[in-house]
Amino acid sequence: MNAAGPLAGKTIVVTRPRAQAAPLAEGIAALGGEPLIFPLLEIAAAADPQPLAAAVARLADYALAVFISPNAVDYSLPAILARGAWPAGLLPAAVGQGTVQALAAHGVAGCIAPSERFDSEALLALPELAGERVAGRRVAIFRGDGGRELLADTLRERGAEVDCIACYRRSGPPGGVAPLLAAWRAGRLDALTVSSSEGLRHLVDLLDAEGRAWLQKTPVFVPHARIAENARALGLSNIILTAGADAGILAGLGAYNWSA
Known part of the structure; x- marks a missing residue:
């Protein structure tokens, strides 16, 4: 992990299916962040x-x-x-x-x-x-x-x-969203990366009122305009549209103003 990187001290959730999560998680770690792998879809x-x-x-x-x-x-x-x-x-x-x-x-x-x-x-x-x-x-x-x-x-x-x-x-995450809620409550969940509209719908459906309030405050990085549109339709407002694929998401995370 790069302690001096732009994501130092930040926990970023990687919601890709588990088999595709490693490259993005490794990229987050290389930028100093702490990746939290939490697939929104099981394949x-x-x-x-x-x-x-x-x-x-x-x-x-x-x-x-x-x-x-x-x-x-x-x-x-x-x-x-x-x-x-x-x-x-x-x-x-x-x-x-x-x-x-x-x-x-x-x-x-x-x-x-x-x-x-x-x-x-x-x-x-x-x-x-x-x-x-x-x-x-x-x-x-x-x-x-x-x-x-x-x-x-x-x-x-x-x-x-x-x-x-x-x-x-x-299918949605079989174990529910307790790990995300625990991370939010502990103050160690700084952003989510979401590359599937279907996965995001699963997440919103599974969250209770407390979880949705946390999600509303949390930056959600998405690599496609269609996912951003669906996120807004689900009531989210803190959406950051990046360029495509893992490289685009990582560039967006690295350029984000975390102190704003």
């Missing part, structure tokens, strides 16, 4: 494995395979690669750079992804997803249960045949 394999098995069986029929998150990679690639090598004619696509890296870790290269904004809108703006490129072709979207339908709906409007494959499911 597990989909309750029904059949949709994934069916997609794997016909993978070579697809022209494009989109992975919504690193979790989508982790919960689908082992089944895909257990059947054989990645099909030569199948173009992989990802919403964010973390997902690109997760694919690369499994040996899947040549992935297309946005280079700045990391969302469905930015992915849809890539030339490889234009109407003339996807019309009449099959697209597989590997994702969690539920989620936004914008990507699938837009690709269908562009003439693609789209299958959405739920390969993992999300």
Whole structure:
């Protein structure tokens, strides 16, 4: 830990799923902060494995395979690669750079992804997803249960045949929010980092009146405008919008005026 860093003496909550929390937590520690890992979403394999098995069986029929998150990679690639090598004619696509890296870790290269904004809108703006490129072709979207339908709906409007494959499911923190309340009461919770609107909704739903009052006072750093909008809709006002991914969150934490 860097005792002279900009986050010295600050406890920052990392709410990413546990498997994705370490890089951000390490970055906070490098800036002098004390990371408190508290996943707002627990990730597990989909309750029904059949949709994934069916997609794997016909993978070579697809022209494009989109992975919504690193979790989508982790919960689908082992089944895909257990059947054989990645099909030569199948173009992989990802919403964010973390997902690109997760694919690369499994040996899947040549992935297309946005280079700045990391969302469905930015992915849809890539030339490889234009109407003339996807019309009449099959697209597989590997994702969690539920989620936004914008990507699938837009690709269908562009003439693609789209299958959405739920390969993992999300749930709220199983142990409740007692650790956060204890940290707030002890005066050692200075900020939260939140990268999921769904996770933030889980948190607000689980907090009692005391917890919501603490949350209202606490800076909440979010890496996407849509999450900021959802936070405001949930009644939060102390929201700091950062650039995308862990690097953007860390830059926002480092630049924040903690004495204000």
